Amino acid sequence: MEMKRLGRQTVRLGHPVSVVSFANVGGKLEGHGPLAEHFDERNDDSFFGQKTWEKAESIMQQHAVQHALKKGGLQAEDLDYILAGDLLNQCIGSSFGLRDFGIPFYGLYGACSTMGESLALASLLIDGGFAHLAAAVTSSHYCTAERQYRMPVPYGNQRTPTAQWTATASGCCILGQQGDGPYITHVTCGRIVDMGITDPNNMGAAMAPAAYNTLAALFRETDTTPADYDLIVTGDLGALGHDIVCDLFAKDGINMDERYTDCGLLLFDRKKQDMHAGGSGCGCSAAVLNGYLLNGMREKRWNRLLFAPTGALLSPTSSFQGESIPAICHAVVFSNAKGDL
Amino acid sequence: MEMKRLGRQTVRLGHPVSVVSFANVGGKLEGHGPLAEHFDERNDDSFFGQKTWEKAESIMQQHAVQHALKKGGLQAEDLDYILAGDLLNQCIGSSFGLRDFGIPFYGLYGACSTMGESLALASLLIDGGFAHLAAAVTSSHYCTAERQYRMPVPYGNQRTPTAQWTATASGCCILGQQGDGPYITHVTCGRIVDMGITDPNNMGAAMAPAAYNTLAALFRETDTTPADYDLIVTGDLGALGHDIVCDLFAKDGINMDERYTDCGLLLFDRKKQDMHAGGSGCGCSAAVLNGYLLNGMREKRWNRLLFAPTGALLSPTSSFQGESIPAICHAVVFSNAKGDL
Numbered sequence: 001m002e003m004k005r006l007g008r009q010t011v012r013l014g015h016p017v018s019v020v021s022f023a024n025v026g027g028k029l030e031g032h033g034p035l036a037e038h039f040d041e042r043n044d045d046s047f048f049g050q051k052t053w054e055k056a057e058s059i060m061q062q063h064a065v066q067h068a069l070k071k072g073g074l075q076a077e078d079l080d081y082i083l084a085g086d087l088l089n090q091c092i093g094s095s096f097g098l099r100d101f102g103i104p105f106y107g108l109y110g111a112c113s114t115m116g117e118s119l120a121l122a123s124l125l126i127d128g129g130f131a132h133l134a135a136a137v138t139s140s141h142y143c144t145a146e147r148q149y150r151m152p153v154p155y156g157n158q159r160t161p162t163a164q165w166t167a168t169a170s171g172c173c174i175l176g177q178q179g180d181g182p183y184i185t186h187v188t189c190g191r192i193v194d195m196g197i198t199d200p201n202n203m204g205a206a207m208a209p210a211a212y213n214t215l216a217a218l219f220r221e222t223d224t225t226p227a228d229y230d231l232i233v234t235g236d237l238g239a240l241g242h243d244i245v246c247d248l249f250a251k252d253g254i255n256m257d258e259r260y261t262d263c264g265l266l267l268f269d270r271k272k273q274d275m276h277a278g279g280s281g282c283g284c285s286a287a288v289l290n291g292y293l294l295n296g297m298r299e300k301r302w303n304r305l306l307f308a309p310t311g312a313l314l315s316p317t318s319s320f321q322g323e324s325i326p327a328i329c330h331a332v333v334f335s336n337a338k339g340d341l
Numbered sequence: 342m343e344m345k346r347l348g349r350q351t352v353r354l355g356h357p358v359s360v361v362s363f364a365n366v367g368g369k370l371e372g373h374g375p376l377a378e379h380f381d382e383r384n385d386d387s388f389f390g391q392k393t394w395e396k397a398e399s400i401m402q403q404h405a406v407q408h409a410l411k412k413g414g415l416q417a418e419d420l421d422y423i424l425a426g427d428l429l430n431q432c433i434g435s436s437f438g439l440r441d442f443g444i445p446f447y448g449l450y451g452a453c454s455t456m457g458e459s460l461a462l463a464s465l466l467i468d469g470g471f472a473h474l475a476a477a478v479t480s481s482h483y484c485t486a487e488r489q490y491r492m493p494v495p496y497g498n499q500r501t502p503t504a505q506w507t508a509t510a511s512g513c514c515i516l517g518q519q520g521d522g523p524y525i526t527h528v529t530c531g532r533i534v535d536m537g538i539t540d541p542n543n544m545g546a547a548m549a550p551a552a553y554n555t556l557a558a559l560f561r562e563t564d565t566t567p568a569d570y571d572l573i574v575t576g577d578l579g580a581l582g583h584d585i586v587c588d589l590f591a592k593d594g595i596n597m598d599e600r601y602t603d604c605g606l607l608l609f610d611r612k613k614q615d616m617h618a619g620g621s622g623c624g625c626s627a628a629v630l631n632g633y634l635l636n637g638m639r640e641k642r643w644n645r646l647l648f649a650p651t652g653a654l655l656s657p658t659s660s661f662q663g664e665s666i667p668a669i670c671h672a673v674v675f676s677n678a679k680g681d682l
Binding site: 002003004005008009011014051052054055080081085087088089090091092095096098099102103104105106107108109110111117120121124125127128129130131132148189190191192194313314315316317318321323326328 | 343344345346349350352355392393395396421422426428429430431432433436437439440443444445446447448449450451452458461462465466468469470471472473489530531532533535654655656657658659662664667669
């Protein structure tokens with residue numbers, strides 16, 4: 001059998017997999033930020049009409065899928081797989097949000113890399129001949145993450161300057177064997193990278209080495225450089241992590257320059273909205289991709305996009321036990337050119 | 342492109358994927374139970390030499406992978422992917438247990454169905470031409486699960502008659518394009534099934550409908566009946582869930598008879614070891630498969646095995662909020678006959 005691997009981490013798909021439809025949902029801060037016009041649904045109520053924030057997060061995932069299905073003229077029965085996960089303990093955002101669709105379901109845990117992981121596996125399932133259509137979904141919610149990982153929300157604890165703001169948002173991308181693009185051409189699977197960082201208020205620093213590891217593997221294995229992409233976007237490294245990635249590449253003589261940015265820097269206006277180091281959470285990269293970025297590709301603003309969200313694979317328990325923060329980054333290449341393999 | 346789907350949920354692999362190596366690790370109760378001789382490592386110390394039970398669980402996963410690599414004459418570098426998950430919040434059993442291997446990693450959350458989900462996705466990645474070798478790993482630990490989901494362990498709370506006992510165990514299965522079998526021939530992806538059960542001390546009842554749903558889909562889509570398999574094994578339904586599955590099939594006129602059992606009934610001696618309804622946890626089906634069951638297939642005790650672990654997709658938070666328990670079941674068919682597609 002022909003092997004589609006270019007190296008240790010990168011797969012070149014046998015056939016380009018097309019984006020068929022995409023949609024996103026955002027909360028109040030997200031919906032009033034710089035990307036306001038790129039949301040399919042914006043809701044100023046952090047409960048989304050539910051009794052708890054956890055149920056609100058499930059509703060966001062459900063709505064993101066519903067919007068994506070509707071925009072694509074599809075029914076739930078048309079999807080062969082749905083791949084999803086989130087930050088909540090036992091990923092209940094996904095299991096409760098998606099239970100009523102009846103779509104064959106593979107649950108994932110990639111922390112804030114989940115949008116990358118779900119797109120990667122959905123692409124591979126389609127390219128492998130196992131699915132016509134597959135959806136990738138994830139979410140995060142400021143209030144569910146804050147109380148699970150840090151402090152009760154009403155306590156209003158002070159945040160460190162390196163802290164990021166978990167996005168209240170969800171995104172869904174439906175991929176297919178057929179479609180008018182953008183197309184996914186390459187997928188780079190991350191390895192767990194742990195550089196010994198232990199400060200859970202500085203996720204950018206913990207995750208940047210994972211982003212560097214995966215992006216460096218992708219450049220090496222595809223024989224490309226940053227200049228080959230119109231835009232390179234990490235998931236939620238924020239200001240600090242973004243700069244660390246640039247520094248790590250600079251040591252290799254590679255200039256990431258202005259074509260490299262981070263979803264955590266795009267989602268909020270850091271000056272007006274006081275988000276400290278920027279946005280974070282699975283929903284951050286999911287909402288930015290499935291709105292602003294894919295809209296921009298369809299409008300030919302960018303023709304080749306490298307999307308590489310990172311995840312911090314810690315838990316409050318591991319931090320309490322003195323552990324460092326392992327991280328991972330999953331990358332996907334989108335191109336407007338079908339033959340761009 | 343040829344589509345390998347037989348129906349809504351089942352894929353028939355294009356080429357049989359071979360079991361290349363497998364191994365398991367068990368704690369004290371598991372290592373002194375009926376399957377004692379089928380463990381690669383047994384440890385009477387619930388801490389496995391670590392300072393916390395969570396670190397012990399990570400060590401179990403690490404050791405399961407190391408044993409499987411060694412038994413297969415392989416190095417970590419030989420594995421193209423590792424797919425893993427566990428029950429701990431943010432799946433730290435996997436991320437900390439596997440971080441030092443440097444193997445491209447896809448993190449999963451399927452609760453106690455994770456051994457089925459990881460085998461399914463590993464098979465599809467290999468059959469799709471994306472990997473030569475891929476490992477599927479999971480674990481659970483009585484003490485980490487008990488204190489996370491229920492009560493502090495030293496509290497010694499009374500358990501209900503329907504309660505099951507979370508296995509302290511881990512299992513790793515390495516699959517490959519080449520090998521002498523047993524072979525995976527079919528994979529059936531589960532859908533989330535929620536029948537409104539709300540008692541978190543009766544997981545068997547919550548998960549049985551998911552097992553029924555996936556097994557019924559597999560029988561229908563492959564045009565087989567229970568009689569076509571030498572052994573059908575669910576993951577950790579325990580005594581109660583096992584009987585509910587039999588009842589559900591009986592209503593369809595299908596007799597599951599004595600060829601159907603459950604890993605939760607095999608791992609412990611319920612009379613001598615007082616496990617109430619039986620064993621549970623991701624590690625239960627992982628340890629039973631990657632020892633007793635695959636050993637039995639290699640010895641031709643069984644030639645066709647249907648392995649179908651189930652997962653309950655709840656969290657303590659969802660139960661506190663009055664939610665019911667969604668469940669899922671992922672099934673994989675093993676055969677000693679390479680041409681058995």
